[in-house]
Amino acid sequence: MIEMFDVWKTYPNGTNALKGINIRIEKGEFVYVVGPSGAGKSTFIKLMYREEKPTKGQIFLGGFNVSRIKERQIPIVRRSIGVVFQDFKLLPTLTVYENVAFAMEVIEAPPKLIKPRVMDVLGLVKLKHKAKMLPSELSGGEQQRVALARALVNNPGIVIADEPTGNLDPETSWEIMKLFEEINQRGTTVVMATHNREIVNTMRKRVIAIEAGQIVRDEQRGEYGYED
Amino acid sequence: MKIRTIGRHVREGVKNLGRNGWMTFASISAVMITLLILGVFLLLAMNVNYVAQTIEKQVEIRVFLDVLADKPAIDQVESQIRAIPQVESIKFVSKEEGLKQFKESLGEKAYLFEGLEKENPLPDSFVVRTKLPQDTAAVAKQIQRLQYVSGVNYGAGTVEKLFAITSTVRNVGIVFIVGLAFTAMFLIANTIKLTIVARRREIEIMKLVGATNWFIRWPFFVEGLLMGVTGALVPIILLSVSYYYLLDAMKSNITLTIFKLLPLFPLVYQVALALIVIGAFIGIWGSLVSVRRFLRV
Numbered sequence: 001m002i003e004m005f006d007v008w009k010t011y012p013n014g015t016n017a018l019k020g021i022n023i024r025i026e027k028g029e030f031v032y033v034v035g036p037s038g039a040g041k042s043t044f045i046k047l048m049y050r051e052e053k054p055t056k057g058q059i060f061l062g063g064f065n066v067s068r069i070k071e072r073q074i075p076i077v078r079r080s081i082g083v084v085f086q087d088f089k090l091l092p093t094l095t096v097y098e099n100v101a102f103a104m105e106v107i108e109a110p111p112k113l114i115k116p117r118v119m120d121v122l123g124l125v126k127l128k129h130k131a132k133m134l135p136s137e138l139s140g141g142e143q144q145r146v147a148l149a150r151a152l153v154n155n156p157g158i159v160i161a162d163e164p165t166g167n168l169d170p171e172t173s174w175e176i177m178k179l180f181e182e183i184n185q186r187g188t189t190v191v192m193a194t195h196n197r198e199i200v201n202t203m204r205k206r207v208i209a210i211e212a213g214q215i216v217r218d219e220q221r222g223e224y225g226y227e228d
Numbered sequence: 229m230k231i232r233t234i235g236r237h238v239r240e241g242v243k244n245l246g247r248n249g250w251m252t253f254a255s256i257s258a259v260m261i262t263l264l265i266l267g268v269f270l271l272l273a274m275n276v277n278y279v280a281q282t283i284e285k286q287v288e289i290r291v292f293l294d295v296l297a298d299k300p301a302i303d304q305v306e307s308q309i310r311a312i313p314q315v316e317s318i319k320f321v322s323k324e325e326g327l328k329q330f331k332e333s334l335g336e337k338a339y340l341f342e343g344l345e346k347e348n349p350l351p352d353s354f355v356v357r358t359k360l361p362q363d364t365a366a367v368a369k370q371i372q373r374l375q376y377v378s379g380v381n382y383g384a385g386t387v388e389k390l391f392a393i394t395s396t397v398r399n400v401g402i403v404f405i406v407g408l409a410f411t412a413m414f415l416i417a418n419t420i421k422l423t424i425v426a427r428r429r430e431i432e433i434m435k436l437v438g439a440t441n442w443f444i445r446w447p448f449f450v451e452g453l454l455m456g457v458t459g460a461l462v463p464i465i466l467l468s469v470s471y472y473y474l475l476d477a478m479k480s481n482i483t484l485t486i487f488k489l490l491p492l493f494p495l496v497y498q499v500a501l502a503l504i505v506i507g508a509f510i511g512i513w514g515s516l517v518s519v520r521r522f523l524r525v
Contacts, residue, residue, distance in 0.1 A: 049436070072440075075435075075440045076438070078435070078436060078437065089429065091429065091430055093247055102434075102437070106437050108443075111232065154437070
């Protein structure tokens with residue numbers, strides 16, 4: 001569960017990215033965050049995994065008060081969240097397998113568990129047969145699937161995605177979306193910032209629209225609502 | 229930290245050296261060149277210091293006693309000199325001994341003074357050494373004021389000049405070594421910083437999936453340590469071999485034998501230890517300082 005109470009974010013250069021956000025996202029929900037560029041979507045996402053700190057207000061995420069935790073506790077919070085980005089953020093020198101296993105090594109998971117678990121998630125994203133390849137040998141959609149496998153490998157309760165289909169063609173985007181849907185059906189909360197009108201309007205979920213730092217719309221099975 | 233994790237950090241550190249091959253090469257080269265220059269200066273400074281020390285040790289005060297001084301008077305002077313705190317040793321040289329030494333120093337021409345034993349013109353004397361060579365002049369002046377002392381000789385003027393030169397050489401050496409050590413540290417920190425900039429992404433991802441700061445730092449620590457120590461090895465070998473041949477060359481060259489240099493051992497061990505410690509320190513320091521900025525994700 002994610003909760004925000006009167007959250008404000010002002011950047012050092014004076015930009016008011018968020019102005020009094022109140023939200024409650026239940027466990028197991030699938031939420032699209034939409035809005036024009038620069039409206040505050042990315043800040044909203046970054047606050048959840050504590051890349052940014054709110055200027056004012058409280059954020060609760062999976063039992064942590066994310067707005068109050070100490071620097072030292074950030075890693076603990078991040079272990080309960082999987083993050084997926086528009087640009088995949090894979091390590092170019094590691095193979096597909098190593099990229100996914102990396103997320104487990106980093107949190108000092110027992111080595112015996114790493115291999116079966118990595119092969120498991122690679123199976124989920126249907127990339128088992130390409131485990132030994134380098135990211136540069138894969139298509140964009142395949143790279144995003146690897147990134148998704150990495151986000152899932154530590155069994156997070158929440159997956160946060162910032163424009164996960166932004167760099168992909170429509171067909172590949174749908175493959176990725178089907179995976180997100182599947183993950184969500186297994187009980188994982190999904191929060192996704194997106195510009196993809198077609199997807200939002202077709203795969204109907206809760207839609208939160210942010211404009212000029214404020215939530216202007218919050219509807220179940222909502223529409224994208226913007227002309228591109 | 230679990231033992232398994234230590235193994236992982238060491239493996240990662242070593243692997244990273246290979247992955248960033250050219251950068252590693254650049255960093256190690258920087259360490260090598262700076263430590264080589266540092267090593268040359270270290271050898272030079274230690275030897276200058278050694279030569280200066282040998283010269284300084286030869287400085288002694290010759291105290292000539294009054295011809296009228298009898299045994300109790302001589303004893304009195306001795307105990308008075310001994311009471312001066314800066315004095316390290318005092319040796320009595322009787323006039324007979326003095327003559328013998330004098331004749332020995334003349335070698336073959338000693339027969340010229342044959343028969344002087346009966347009419348020995350030399351006075352009894354003391355040879356005084358001070359704990360610190362620099363105190364010689366002050367102690368000599370103090371001794372001169374004592375009763376029964378007819379004269380004092382310590383090479384006034386020459387000794388002062390010698391000390392002025394040796395202390396200048398020493399100070400210049402220290403300034404050079406400290407300056408070079410700092411230059412090396414900044415050079416290496418910068419090179420390592422470049423390798424880390426190239427790996428920003430890796431650090432960013434590690435933070436995003438929940439790695440602790442120390443988990444991220446350790447491989448860099450290992451990497452810096454290895455680079456520093458590897459960078460120290462080549463200069464150590466080069467310096468030891470060249471120093472060995474230098475000593476050899478000086479031995480066969482007769483005009484240079486007056487300058488006695490420090491023997492190969494334990495000098496090379498000391499220099500090796502100094503270079504490895506400095507190399508390791510600048511390597512670790514360089515990588516930890518550089519990684520710090522990137523941990524604030």
